[in-house]
Amino acid sequence: xxxxxxxxxxxxxxxxxxxxxxxxxxxxxxxxxxxxxxxxxxxxxxxxxxxxxxxxxxxxxxxxxxxxxxxxxxxxxxxxxxxxxxxxxxxxxxxxxxxxxxxxxxxxxxxxxxxxxxxxxxxxxxxxxxxxxxxxxxxxxxxxxxxxxxxxxxxxxxxxxxxxxxxxxxxxxxxxxxxxxxxxxxxxxxxxxxxxxxxxxxxxxxxxxxxxxxxxxxxxxxxxxxxxxxxxxxxxxxxxxxxxxxxxxxxxxxxxxxxxxxxxxxxxxxxxxxxxxxxxxxxxxxxxxxxxxxxxxxxxxxxxxxxxxxxxxxxxxxxxxxxxxxxxxxxxxxxxxxxxxxxxxxxxxxxxxxxxxxxxxxxxxxxxxxxxxxxxxxxxxxxxxxxxxxxxxxxxxxxxxxxxxxxxxxxxxxxxxxxxxxxxxxxxxxxxxxxxxxxxxxxxxxxxxxxxxxxxxxxxxxxxxxxxxxxxxxxxxxxxxxxxxxxxxxxxxxxxxxxxxxxxxxxxxxxxxxxxxxxxxxxxxxxxxxxxxxxxxxxxxxxxxxxxxxxxxxxxxxxxxxxxxxxxxxxxxxxxxxxxxxxxxxxxxxxxxxxxxxxxxxxxxxxxxxxxxxxxxxxxxxxxxxxxxxxxxxxxxxxxxxxxxxxxxxxxxxxxxxxxxxxxxxxxxxxxxxxxxxxxxxxxxxxxxxxxxxxxxxxxxxxxxxxxxxxxxxxxxxxxxxxxxxxxxxxxxxxxxxxxxxxxxxxxxxxxxxxxxxxxxxxxxxxxxxxxxxxxxxxxxxxxxxxxxxxxxxxxxxxxxxxxxxxxxxxxxxxxxxxxxxxxxxxxxxxxxxxxxxxxxx
RNA sequence: GCGAAAGUGGCGGAACUGGCAGACGCGCCGGAUUUAGGAUCCGGUGGCCGGACGGCUGUGGGGGUUCGAAUCCCCCCUUUCGCACCA
Numbered sequence: 005x006x007x008x009x010x011x012x013x014x015x016x017x018x019x020x021x022x023x024x025x026x027x028x029x030x031x032x033x034x035x036x037x038x039x040x041x042x043x044x045x046x047x048x049x050x051x052x053x054x055x056x057x058x059x060x061x062x063x064x065x066x067x068x069x070x071x072x073x074x075x076x077x078x079x080x081x082x083x084x085x086x087x088x089x090x091x092x093x094x095x096x097x098x099x100x101x102x103x104x105x106x107x108x109x110x111x112x113x114x115x116x117x118x119x120x121x122x123x124x125x126x127x128x129x130x131x132x133x134x135x136x137x138x139x140x141x142x143x144x145x146x147x148x149x150x151x152x153x154x155x156x157x158x159x160x161x162x163x164x165x166x167x168x169x170x171x172x173x174x175x176x177x178x179x180x181x182x183x184x185x186x187x188x189x190x191x192x193x194x195x196x197x198x199x200x201x202x203x204x205x206x207x208x209x210x211x212x213x214x215x216x217x218x219x220x221x222x223x224x225x226x227x228x229x230x231x232x233x234x235x236x237x238x239x240x241x242x243x244x245x246x247x248x249x250x251x252x253x254x255x256x257x258x259x260x261x262x263x264x265x266x267x268x269x270x271x272x273x274x275x276x277x278x279x280x281x282x283x284x285x286x287x288x289x290x291x292x293x294x295x296x297x298x299x300x301x302x303x304x305x306x307x308x309x310x311x312x313x314x315x316x317x318x319x320x321x322x323x324x325x326x327x328x329x330x331x332x333x334x335x336x337x338x339x340x341x342x343x344x345x346x347x348x349x350x351x352x353x354x355x356x357x358x359x360x361x362x363x364x365x366x367x368x369x370x371x372x373x374x375x376x377x378x379x380x381x382x383x384x385x386x387x388x389x390x391x392x393x394x395x396x397x398x399x400x401x402x403x404x405x406x407x408x409x410x411x412x413x414x415x416x417x418x419x420x421x422x423x424x425x426x427x428x429x430x431x432x433x434x435x436x437x438x439x440x441x442x443x444x445x446x447x448x449x450x451x452x453x454x455x456x457x458x459x460x461x462x463x464x465x466x467x468x469x470x471x472x473x474x475x476x477x478x479x480x481x482x483x484x485x486x487x488x489x490x491x492x493x494x495x496x497x498x499x500x501x502x503x504x505x506x507x508x509x510x511x512x513x514x515x516x517x518x519x520x521x522x523x524x525x526x527x528x529x530x531x532x533x534x535x536x537x538x539x540x541x542x543x544x545x546x547x548x549x550x551x552x553x554x555x556x557x558x559x560x561x562x563x564x565x566x567x568x569x570x571x572x573x574x575x576x577x578x579x580x581x582x583x584x585x586x587x588x589x590x591x592x593x594x595x596x597x598x599x600x601x602x603x604x605x606x607x608x609x610x611x612x613x614x615x616x617x618x619x620x621x622x623x624x625x626x627x628x629x630x631x632x633x634x635x636x637x638x639x640x641x642x643x644x645x646x647x648x649x650x651x652x653x654x655x656x657x658x659x660x661x662x663x664x665x666x667x668x669x670x671x672x673x674x675x676x677x678x679x680x681x682x683x684x685x686x687x688x689x690x691x692x693x694x695x696x697x698x699x700x701x702x703x704x705x706x707x708x709x710x711x712x713x714x715x716x717x718x719x720x721x722x723x724x725x726x727x728x729x730x731x732x733x734x735x736x737x738x739x740x741x742x743x744x745x746x747x748x749x750x751x752x753x754x755x756x757x758x759x760x761x762x763x764x765x766x767x768x769x770x771x772x773x774x775x776x777x778x779x780x781x782x783x784x785x786x787x788x789x790x791x792x793x794x795x796x797x798x799x800x801x802x803x804x805x806x807x808x809x810x811x812x813x814x815x816x817x818x819x820x821x822x823x824x825x826x827x828x829x830x831x832x833x834x835x836x837x838x839x840x841x842x843x844x845x846x
Numbered sequence: 847g848c849g850a851a852a853g854u855g856g857c858g859g860a861a862c863u864g865g866c867a868g869a870c871g872c873g874c875c876g877g878a879u880u881u882a883g884g885a886u887c888c889g890g891u892g893g894c895c896g897g898a899c900g901g902c903u904g905u906g907g908g909g910g911u912u913c914g915a916a917u918c919c920c921c922c923c924u925u926u927c928g929c930a931c932c933a
């Protein structure tokens with residue numbers, strides 16, 4: 005394709021304007037409290053090597069919003085950066101003998117070039133990369149603050165171990181028992197680990213969700229489920245015999261406690277070992293426990309295994325009934341939830357019911373339904389978990405179950421045998437990773453002093469240069485003596501550094517605050533500056549982070565708030581979860597070989613075409629199927645605009661604003677222009693990008709028709725010679741300018757070029773969003789359909805502003821209508837808001 | 847199993863608080879231009895009947911509310927997503 009003067013040549017235009025934007029620092033901003041701000045954020049990128057069109061889509065959504073807000077007079081911060089720590093870099097290093105830093109920085113350079121060629125309006129001077137000491141230093145700083153406040157702590161626990169990634173995973177990072185990153189089955193391992201006490205904020209995170217009115221309900225539901233709050237009570241049963249010990253159970257149905265005919269311990273329960281020792285056959289006992297513990301962790305968590313258990317031979321006293329009940333160990337009781345022990349109430353819990361039937365344990369009904377026939381224990385085919393009133397429950401008999409819950413919780417507290425508690429499914433966030441390419445945890449282990457924080461003035465604890473990556477087990481940092489061996493900051497004795505690194509989700513939990521003040525070297529960010537820019541007004545990214553990044557960030561926001569660094573409770577006011585880009589029905593991935601490279605698309609069609617396509621093809625939240633023909637359609641549209649506006653730009657740029665002497669077509673055109681301004685404006689505020697584009701296409705179609713008629717359009721021969729009425733020129737000028745401005749968030753290069761050709765030397769940076777004139781946008785004549793018995797039989801063309809009575813009369817006078825009501829009686833006429841007349845005949 | 851969202855032409859998708867279903871685009875058909883192809887410009891395009899005016903039918907299926915339902919209510923089917931022994 006050889007471009008001629010009238011051809012749309014995106015490559016030339018795009019290079020020109022990208023240079024211009026860089027020279028004028030068009031998108032750089034600084035805090036200015038006298039102006040309204042807008043923080044537009046897209047999830048930063050993992051520098052995997054190449055951006056594909058799926059990433060590009062998200063950046064496009066953010067860019068359209070940012071550019072629109074800028075034209076609307078906001079001070080817009082639209083930053084970008086790199087989530088630059090993580091395993092792929094380390095794995096690449098193992099394979100290619102490259103340092104992870106080299107691999108990462110090279111990838112960043114390449115991807116940055118891609119994004120710049122797309123013309124995304126980032127404030128590049130705020131760019132951050134989490135793998136640089138100047139960034140991760142502040143991870144360490146925040147970690148130490150959390151350590152001081154007991155929000156970061158170390159304990160031994162059973163953790164999720166990914167055998168392929170050779171590291172620990174947080175609970176959020178295990179999906180269906182598999183590693184979120186590589187899909188391997190996750191094992192259990194007992195390790196000393198660092199945790200963040202996110203559970204301290206469980207209630208706040210839950211309650212805060214109610215205020216997130218501009219988040220997708222789906223994400224909030226996922227977060228609420230993940231937090232999993234349940235109200236109940238802890239009640240203490242007493243193990244009889246030697247050793248005598250309390251067994252605390254958690255229940256949400258203390259009202260059923262008189263039906264508690266056995267106690268179940270998780271195989272991991274602390275008492276199990278003691279009981280085994282004092283049993284007749286300690287080895288056999290332990291063997292059975294070992295078997296349960298070894299059962300597939302995934303299957304145990306998802307309930308896919310057969311419920312099994314065995315009698316410990318010991319008994320415990322039910323504190324309410326006073327009865328001695330057997331104590332069993334059961335494989336379906338989770339050691340990590342509640343107290344690791346439950347009371348078995350077979351009549352009212354399905355799991356306990358199945359267990360009791362299997363092992364012939366007693367079933368006792370203590371809640372009878374208020375209606376219907378009473379339950380009988382030996383006839384039960386399933387548990388009755390529902391409502392009713394209590395029976396066989398001592399002094400509580402006869403009470404409605406909900407009242408009984410309250411009364412019995414109170415009674416337990418009075419008698420010091422229990423108390424009401426709230427239990428969460430959410431667990432503390434395990435952040436230790438046994439890998440190299442992450443933030444070193446700034447702690448020193450001293451024989452004498454224990455866990456000693458690295459003094460703030462010694463930060464950052466820098467990653468040493470490791471050159472030999474094996475990817476085997478234990479933390480690579482442990483193999484670097486110069487790193488490990490240090491002295492205790494407190495007592496000066498020889499000590500060892502912590503060798504685990506932090507989960508990379510720590511990096512991403514606060515990066516959006518760092519953008520506000522990215523070069524600060526005394527604090528993570530200046531609270532005053534952050535107060536101006538944050539919270540983030542619009543945040544766009546993938547739904548896969550619904551309960552990972554998005555819950556961690558909400559937690560960090562509160563921690564930083566309590567440290568006095570931020571002034572709000574929620575970091576992201578509005579969230580959009582964008583749909584994925586599919587090719588051949590599948591997510592794009594290198595292994596499937598279905599990746600569409602934006603560079604290829606830009607080489608053929610230009611960045612603007614790619615940008616337009618990805619915003620037009622479907623609503624941002626929906627997934628899209630990539631089609632080359634769709635992309636070509638977008639290219640055609642831009643060519644169509646070019647052929648329309650470019651040749652006429654010089655001829656209309658001096659035209660006066662439209663005045664009174666317009667003909668019908670010109671008046672209609674003006675109206676279309678102003679209606680389009682209204683539609684695009686409101687669609688963009690709602691981020692309905694696809695319908696905004698379609699409104700612009702309608703405008704262009706109408707402009708073609710007008711120019712065709714005026715003999716000046718692309719279809720006209722010898723268009724240069726055609727006379728242009730001054731009125732036409734003024735209408736065209738107004739329409740072209742609106743079109744270019746409304747289009748500019750989508751296709752900024754083309755818009756800048758045409759804006760310049762329309763006589764504006766100072767660029768779109770100096771322009772502002774067009775305002776619709778409601779009077780011009782208003783229809784002067786309208787078409788009112790007339791329904792007879794629900795079917796449209798005629799259309800009236802009337803002057804706007806007719807009264808309902810006039811419309812009714814006009815409708816009934818219409819010959820078409822007359823024909824349909826002839827010989828029948830008009831029973832009723834409804835006029836709907838001047839838009840429709842509905843006639844009912846019999 | 848539980849919960850949520852969705853189901854509209856050949857395809858992607860429009861339709862604000864119930865008010866002309868199918869905007870816009872892709873594809874397809876026809877015309878103009880062209881030596882030809884491509885590109886471009888114009889027109890047509892849910893289905894059935896009719897030469898046209900027009901008529902009938904139509905938003906997963908079935909019922910209901912209403913002058914009027916893609917939209918609201920009930921039942922069912924399908925798809926996608928989330929949760930799934932959390933006591």
